[in-house]
Amino acid sequence: MSKIEITAPMPGVFYTKSSPDSEVYKKPGDPVRKDDIICLIEVMKTYNQIVSEHVGTFVSYEVENEELVMVGQVLAIIEVD
Template sequence: MSEKNSIVAPIPGVFYRKPSPDQDVYVQEGQIVKPGDTVGMIEVMKNFYEIKAEEEGIIERFVVESEELVDAGQEIAIIQKK
């Protein structure tokens, strides 16, 4: 059985899976990510902060939807370690 970890929000704000409304999502569920890969961003008062993967693995699923409010420490996605 593979180990699973969470990607969590470092700050409260609005979570986005896309860099802008007319672009594709940063990563799809099932996609492999490496440390430093952007998986989303959080907007706080018109400032945008990239959320990056901290380890290599496969994005199993996103726990929150795009444009959903998140709190600091809230789980955003589940990553299955390789």
């Protein structure tokens, strides 16, 4: 098994869930399918969905919720077969 890093395609504010009352998109051990939403990045009041391009198992978020991120920063890690 190998690990894949999901990186930020844009700078902005990182979110692990769609609203303060919602569950996080993924928890460690959750299955990940292609096009699953992993997180959001807010840029100028626009929320951009960051989706998986891989199938595997969610390992971890590498950024805290509501933290500023930069282009190329690792957001999450997925383990693939």
